[in-house]
Amino acid sequence: MSLQDKAKAIAKNIEGKAQEVLGNITDNPKHKAEGKAKQIQAEAMHTVENLKDKAKNFIDKM
Template sequence: MGLADKAKAAAKNVEGKLQEAKGNVTGDTKDQLEGKAKQGEARVRNAGEDVKDEVKKAID
């Protein structure tokens, strides 16, 4: 996984956790759900990059 892609996925995950926490504190379910969705997006990005890494290792 490229360093830039790792950083983007990590940033998206942190953003999602912060938004979910904000929703938990304020009781805003929209923020809670959007935060969880962003965390899910980060997991998908990481999984995709992990697959790329494994393919690259297999080729090398």
């Protein structure tokens, strides 16, 4: 995983958590849902980058 992509995924996750907390504090279901969605997007970004790393390692071992 490139450092830049990892940083983007971490930032997206933090942004999502903050938005979810804001939604909990203000009892705003839209903010809660958007925050959760951003966290899921960050998780997907991590998964994609991990798969890229595994594929690269596999190819390098051939």
